Amino acid sequence: MRWFLEGDEVSSRFLSEQELQLNSIDDVNAWKPCAVFVPGNVVPSFIPGLKVAVFHGFNAGKINRRGRLDHFEIRGCFDLYCTQGPETTTPFKKLADKYKYFEVVETGWPTLDPLFENDESNPYVDHDDERPTILMCSTFSRNLSCAPILFDKIKELSDKGNWRWLIQFHPKMPQEIVDKYKSLQNDNVKFIETDNVLPLLKAADVMLCDTSSVLIMFLMLKKPVVTFRNQSPEPHLINITEVDDLEASLMEALHMSTEHKVRIENYVxxxxxxxxxxxxxxxxxxxxxxxxxxxxxxKPLNLLRELKLRKKLGYWKV
Structure with missing residues (x-):
């Protein structure tokens, strides 16, 4: 197995000593992979091997600029989609029947494997602090992010000291927002920058979020999520639209009802x-x-996408 990393959002420093990296498209082609596993939306056709989509998140209900659910957008790149569960398997199988050139197999999502493994230690668990832990996560999208709107309320609630706050944002979050939340850090608040959110999810009792797909990962642990102006406010979420309702909604989540537990379990x-x-x-x-x-x-020929990928990767060989 080899890794090929592309773009500014990934770094080889997260690879272990046993994980080997291919540094160019020429290296990839020389390696001649029989299968390419892609946690993204596109993969170049000029890379050899079976193209397998393994996804980089759950379906968070985000609508793309074409007015379609982005999670189910077919871009003509993959031979095989490995889906996460019935919610994604059924739509992708219908799309497979429509397009005829790819297969769909329900496997579960590999990213979650460590979520269901026992940890010997978790750096975000404080056994000496008995207060409930609130994990705040937010997407970077200006139209969807709760972070800019909730800052003053988060400061107010954290100053009370009733809860322990862990805060983690999408890597693309504007720096000015990141800096504002970093300024809140004290004995009640810890701002965390990490590429691995799974220990954070395990450490928290409740999540505060917006429309980021990370909230679905938290629900996998059958713990409650409070969302602010979520695009798809389903019954398994405690969704609010007004800032002043935040404290009460977090209290509701910390004292989750049996009915709400059942809704989460059915959704999961x-x-x-x-x-x-x-x-x-x-x-x-x-x-x-x-x-x-x-x-x-x-697969269908998409010359425009092919040219964009070649330009992006600087690869013009036939």
């Missing part, structure tokens, strides 16, 4: 029913089975 089973930490294994098995018995069907 529909989104991602796999709790065995073996989704990665199922993805590899699905790819191997496709390679053994499947037939790569010709």
């Amino acid at each position: 089973d529909h989104i991602h029913p796999y709790k065995d930490a073996h989704s990665s294994v199922r993805v590899v098995e699905a790819a191997n089975e496709f390679l053994d018995v499947g037939e790569n069907k010709r």
Whole structure:
């Protein structure tokens, strides 16, 4: 196995000593991968191998500029979609019937495997602090982010000292917002910059969020989420639209009702029913089975996307 990392949002410093990196498209092509696992939306056709979509998040209900659900946008890049659960499997199978050139296998999401493994230690758990822990996460999108709007209220609530706050934002969050929240840090508030949110999710009792897909990962632990002006305010969320309702909604989450627990459990089973930490294994098995018995069907030609990817990667060889 080899890694090819592209873009400013990823860094090789997160690879372990055992993980080897390919540094160019020429290196990738020389390696001749039989399968390419992509946690993104696109992959160049000039890279060889079976193209497998493993997703970089759950369906958070975000609508793209074409007015369609972005999670189910078909871009003509993949041979195999490894879906997370019934909620995504059913729509993708319908799309597979429509487009005819890719397959769909429900595997669960590999990213969540560590979420269901036992941790020997968690750096964000403070065993000497018995206060409830609130984890605030927010997307960077100006139209969706709760961070700019809730700052004053978060400062007010954190100053009370009733709860312990952990705050983590999307890497693309504007720096001025990040700096404002960093200024809140004290014994009640810790701002955390990390590429691995899973320990944070395990450490918190309640999440405060907006329309970021990270909230779905938190729900997998069957813990409550308070959202601010969520685009799809489903019953498994405690959604508010007014800043002044925040404290009461967090109190409601900390004293979650049996009915709300059931709503979360039903939602989780529909989104991602796999709790065995073996989704990665199922993805590899699905790819191997496709390679053994499947037939790569010709994907649609998209010259504009091909040119954009070649320009982005600086690769013009045939």
